[in-house]
Amino acid sequence: MKKLLALILSLAMIFAFTACAPKEAPAPSEPGPAEEPAKTEPIRIGFFAPVTSPAASADGLSAENSAKLAVKLVNEAGGINGRMVELVNYDDGLDTTQAVSIAEKLTTKDNVVAVVSGSYSGPTRVAAPIIQNAGMVMVSAYAVHPDVVNAGDFIFSQSFPGKVQGKAGAEFAVKTLGAKKIAIIAVDLDFGTELANTFTAHAEANGAKVVSVDKVAISDNEFTAIITKLKEKVQPDLIYIANYYAHAAEVVKQCKLQGLNVPILGTEGADSWQFLLTAGEHANGVYLTTNMNRDDVSTTTQEYITRYREEYNMEPDMVGASAYDAFQVLFEAIRQVGTDDPAAMRDAIAGLKDFSTVTGKLIKYTENGEAVKAVQIQQVVDGKFTSKGEITDLDIITPSAK
Amino acid sequence: MGNYITTVAVNIAIFSLLALSLNIIIGYAGQSMMGHAAFFGIGAYTAAIMTNAGINFWLSLPAAMLVTGALGSIIGIISLRLRDDFLAITTIGINFVMVALFQNMDFFGGSLGMAVKTPSFLGQRMTSTHFLVLLVILIVLVCLLIQKMNNSWFGLALASLRGDEGAAQSFGVNVNHYKVLAFIIGTAIAGLTGGIYAHRMTFIFSSNFAFVISISIISMVVVGGVGTIRGPLIGAILLGAAPEVLRFAQDYRMILYGGVIVLMMRFQPQGLLGEDSFLQRKFNQYISPILNKKGGESHA
Amino acid sequence: MFLQQLLNGIMIGSVYALTAMGATLIYGILRILDIANAGAYVAGAYFGWFIYFKTGNLILAFLISMAATGLIGVLLHRFIYAPILSKPRILPIVPLVASVGLFTLSGDLARLIAGPGTKAYNVDFGTEVINIGKLTVVPAWILIIVLTALLFTILWLILNRTKLGLAWRATAEDSDIAQAMGVNTNSAMALSYILGYGFAAAAGIMVGILYNSITPALGEVPSYKMLSIIVLGGLGSPVGTVIAGLFIGLAETMFSAYNLAFIPKDSIAFIVLILVLLIKPSGLISKSNNI
Numbered sequence: 007m008k009k010l011l012a013l014i015l016s017l018a019m020i021f022a023f024t025a026c027a028p029k030e031a032p033a034p035s036e037p038g039p040a041e042e043p044a045k046t047e048p049i050r051i052g053f054f055a056p057v058t059s060p061a062a063s064a065d066g067l068s069a070e071n072s073a074k075l076a077v078k079l080v081n082e083a084g085g086i087n088g089r090m091v092e093l094v095n096y097d098d099g100l101d102t103t104q105a106v107s108i109a110e111k112l113t114t115k116d117n118v119v120a121v122v123s124g125s126y127s128g129p130t131r132v133a134a135p136i137i138q139n140a141g142m143v144m145v146s147a148y149a150v151h152p153d154v155v156n157a158g159d160f161i162f163s164q165s166f167p168g169k170v171q172g173k174a175g176a177e178f179a180v181k182t183l184g185a186k187k188i189a190i191i192a193v194d195l196d197f198g199t200e201l202a203n204t205f206t207a208h209a210e211a212n213g214a215k216v217v218s219v220d221k222v223a224i225s226d227n228e229f230t231a232i233i234t235k236l237k238e239k240v241q242p243d244l245i246y247i248a249n250y251y252a253h254a255a256e257v258v259k260q261c262k263l264q265g266l267n268v269p270i271l272g273t274e275g276a277d278s279w280q281f282l283l284t285a286g287e288h289a290n291g292v293y294l295t296t297n298m299n300r301d302d303v304s305t306t307t308q309e310y311i312t313r314y315r316e317e318y319n320m321e322p323d324m325v326g327a328s329a330y331d332a333f334q335v336l337f338e339a340i341r342q343v344g345t346d347d348p349a350a351m352r353d354a355i356a357g358l359k360d361f362s363t364v365t366g367k368l369i370k371y372t373e374n375g376e377a378v379k380a381v382q383i384q385q386v387v388d389g390k391f392t393s394k395g396e397i398t399d400l401d402i403i404t405p406s407a408k
Numbered sequence: 409m410g411n412y413i414t415t416v417a418v419n420i421a422i423f424s425l426l427a428l429s430l431n432i433i434i435g436y437a438g439q440s441m442m443g444h445a446a447f448f449g450i451g452a453y454t455a456a457i458m459t460n461a462g463i464n465f466w467l468s469l470p471a472a473m474l475v476t477g478a479l480g481s482i483i484g485i486i487s488l489r490l491r492d493d494f495l496a497i498t499t500i501g502i503n504f505v506m507v508a509l510f511q512n513m514d515f516f517g518g519s520l521g522m523a524v525k526t527p528s529f530l531g532q533r534m535t536s537t538h539f540l541v542l543l544v545i546l547i548v549l550v551c552l553l554i555q556k557m558n559n560s561w562f563g564l565a566l567a568s569l570r571g572d573e574g575a576a577q578s579f580g581v582n583v584n585h586y587k588v589l590a591f592i593i594g595t596a597i598a599g600l601t602g603g604i605y606a607h608r609m610t611f612i613f614s615s616n617f618a619f620v621i622s623i624s625i626i627s628m629v630v631v632g633g634v635g636t637i638r639g640p641l642i643g644a645i646l647l648g649a650a651p652e653v654l655r656f657a658q659d660y661r662m663i664l665y666g667g668v669i670v671l672m673m674r675f676q677p678q679g680l681l682g683e684d685s686f687l688q689r690k691f692n693q694y695i696s697p698i699l700n701k702k703g704g705e706s707h708a
Numbered sequence: 709m710f711l712q713q714l715l716n717g718i719m720i721g722s723v724y725a726l727t728a729m730g731a732t733l734i735y736g737i738l739r740i741l742d743i744a745n746a747g748a749y750v751a752g753a754y755f756g757w758f759i760y761f762k763t764g765n766l767i768l769a770f771l772i773s774m775a776a777t778g779l780i781g782v783l784l785h786r787f788i789y790a791p792i793l794s795k796p797r798i799l800p801i802v803p804l805v806a807s808v809g810l811f812t813l814s815g816d817l818a819r820l821i822a823g824p825g826t827k828a829y830n831v832d833f834g835t836e837v838i839n840i841g842k843l844t845v846v847p848a849w850i851l852i853i854v855l856t857a858l859l860f861t862i863l864w865l866i867l868n869r870t871k872l873g874l875a876w877r878a879t880a881e882d883s884d885i886a887q888a889m890g891v892n893t894n895s896a897m898a899l900s901y902i903l904g905y906g907f908a909a910a911a912g913i914m915v916g917i918l919y920n921s922i923t924p925a926l927g928e929v930p931s932y933k934m935l936s937i938i939v940l941g942g943l944g945s946p947v948g949t950v951i952a953g954l955f956i957g958l959a960e961t962m963f964s965a966y967n968l969a970f971i972p973k974d975s976i977a978f979i980v981l982i983l984v985l986l987i988k989p990s991g992l993i994s995k996s997n998n999i
Contacts, residue, residue: 096658196521223972669809
């Protein structure tokens with residue numbers, strides 16, 4: 007044991023000395039002027055998603071499938087500027103510790119030019135500062151935590167943040183559907199909290215009242231008690247559900263079964279074939295705010311939907327579409343820039359205007375790196391998500407600076 | 409490349425401290441503590457809240473230790489009243505309740521988690537390497553502490569807890585005293601580790617301290633070798649390096665993890681390097697004699 | 709509204725009791741906390757779905773799924789738990805950790821084999837709701853309450869009216885003496901697993917039908933909630949488990965209904981447990997012979 011201790015102590019001393027020695031500067035934004043890469047070298051893009059985590063694996067798989075599809079399609083079309091794209095994908099297990107290791111690996115070992123996050127807010131949030139400090143671009147597909155883009159100018163989000171979606175939902179609920187007495191049911195994660203808060207603020211600023219808020223744990227599918235309470239005591243004229251698909255399906259079903267027939271407005275959390283499958287015909291009539299418009303006639307959207315179905319024998323959903331678009335944004339930036347210079351990529355993304363994606367037209371990016379996009383209103387008709395309009399009012403969809 | 413390896417080393421170091429500290433409670437004191445992650449979390453949030461309020465990082469760490477150890481003493485006292493199975497479930501319950509508090513109280517950031525400032529050392533922002541050095545020093549100190557404990561009345565009392573509580577008490581050893589002390593020390597170290605973890609991650613949330621984490625820590629201790637110093641260290645190294653080394657099989661990660669645990673419990677419940685394990689016996693048989701040319705004994 | 713919530717609570721409580729019963733039966737004989745019981749819950753839900761999907765016959769789905777998981781339980785006991793327990797000096801957490809490993813395996817196997825996406829039972833009961841006065845009753849509730857009552861009656865009959873049940877009770881009380889008296893303790897153990905895992909499987913199917921959705925994460929919450937329930941019920945007492953299960957089901961429903969939701973619902977089971985244990989360290993119902 008004494009020998010073991012002596013060994014550990016010496017190691018500790020060595021570490022201590024290396025720590026005090028002048029350290030290499032952290033990988034600078036630019037190691038000198040960018041060299042033109044060999045014209046045929048593949049473009050490697052890093053990616054991570056929660057593929058094995060039990061709770062998140064459906065979304066993780068959707069994101070990863072879409073990432074692979076994005077790369078496949080761009081390569082089929084000849085690559086970017088003649089170079090093929092290679093995907094370096096990882097599973098973060100929805101664990102922030104893993105996300106940190108993955109971010110370090112991507113930025114120092116894997117020789118990627120940029121990163122896309124296909125994961126939830128936690129892993130994305132901890133990876134962001136590491137990628138920012140390495141001077142590399144990261145586009146976050148669907149993580150809505152406000153702090154993600156605050157990590158720095160190299161970090162972008164592909165879709166509107168929670169606060170925009172909540173506002174847009176309130177706009178639609180109050181102005182279009184004419185709701186005055188609203189009940190909110192929200193999942194107790196950051197997704198639900200953000201949406202519920204911003205929805206409430208905007209709804210009440212426009213004359214409606216939020217009369218009850220029920221927070222539910224992600225694992226809890228039991229809504230009978232809540233709906234009975236809403237029906238008998240609260241009597242709202244609209245229900246706003248800031249939940250993921252399993253909850254949304256139960257709420258919708260219970261409302262129909264218990265005879266609480268008021269409009270129900272959901273969010274992108276319910277934008278999934280899993281919602282339609284679980285809720286069955288009860289889903290008809292439900293409204294959603296989301297970024298994906300399946301009726302969009304643009305070729306980009308239809309191509310994605312068709313090819314996704316072919317490739318994976320599944321319907322694509324908001325998570326997948328967002329991941330796909332994060333790649334489109336990157337591809338466009340790389341195409342414009344022509345080199346692997348991250349700073350130039352960053353500027354290219356920041357300068358994107360009216361860029362067409364599967365999840366709508368990306369009007370521009372804010373100074374903070376958040377996307378300004380129209381919020382799609384969809385309604386379930388005959389078991390399909392159909393377009394019901396969009397919110398394009400810049401006042402609503404432009405995220406205010408933090 | 410260097411930064412990546414350092415990061416993985418930091419992960420392993422954090423796991424090591426957690427495993428070593430849990431081992432004091434479950435290995436040496438033989439108590440079923442299934443909620444260690446809760447104390448990891450209490451330390452993390454305590455330190456984070458303090459540095460966010462402007463207090464120096466280096467002061468927040470001892471504070472985190474104190475708060476966590478104090479709460480740990482409560483569990484220790486509870487353990488005196490409860491039978492082992494009940495204790496196991498109570499500690500699981502405490503883990504869940506703490507996570508629910510972290511998740512739902514705005515004081516802890518609620519569901520949006522808590523951002524944590526990066527601390528400085530001698531004017532420089534701390535990097536992974538700084539954290540690694542700090543952690544390694546702590547690991548060494550903890551190992552020394554455990555060694556000292558084992559060679560003292562404390563160790564005697566704990567050994568008796570594992571064997572025959574009644575006999576120890578008849579020797580006048582205040583077994584209960586030491587039981588609670590084991591909880592205090594074990595949880596305090598976990599709290600200290602939590603404080604460091606929070607500052608290194610720059611962001612913490614409730615799910616970082618969930619029951620699954622408690623299970624990971626227990627796995628490390630039990631797979632490595634309960635009741636030894638080398639056991640938790642090996643367990644931490646294995647579990648820390650595994651996700652990186654096995655990236656090629658990342659889709660099967662959980663299956664491998666579950667499978668290894670089941671097989672280990674079935675075939676080597678004393679752990680890979682536990683007191684009487686296959687590897688340890690081979691080590692004693694072949695390698696020890698070479699290391700001890702003078703023919704002296706080796707305790708490990 | 710109260711009556712409606714009461715019914716809801718009883719329904720949920722029944723599922724909880726059914727899920728936890730396996731853990732109780734296994735604890736009764738082996739004195740181990742078996743988290744893998746929640747693995748049987750997940751496996752049962754998926755087996756049941758597969759069979760229902762293929763045959764459209766719900767009864768068959770229940771029967772085959774329960775039998776299959778029961779059999780798996782017996783095998784697990786034979787090849788994993790029994791060998792572990794036969795070793796001389798093991799810490800109590802060793803079998804617990806093994807059961808966690810098995811539970812992790814079950815969830816991930818479900819993900820790898822069936823895929824992470826939701827699967828729906830889509831059972832058509834003929835009618836969506838049954839309105840009895842002011843009460844809205846979903847047919848699935850009736851299925852759950854009736855089937856659970858049936859299964860528990862069968863359990864009671866087996867334990868109290870059959871020789872095997874007598875063997876079980878004897879082994880549960882003191883397995884060494886029972887063995888010395890020539891009681892077939894091995895059969896008693898097998899019975900624990902067959903009934904225990906079978907019940908968990910049935911509970912999994914019921915939940916799948918009720919919410920029309922099963923995912924690999926189905927067992928996450930039940931795995932720990934059931935531990936809370938069996939301890940509350942006195943660890944090893946089937947009657948206690950039923951009472952504790954119903955109690956927690958009702959507590960959760962009432963909390964939700966009457967806006968006492970400042971505590972997340974899933975923590976209620978644990979908070980109740982901690983409170984009860986502080987007052988009565990042997991649980992709500994203590995077994996007559998507490999070791």
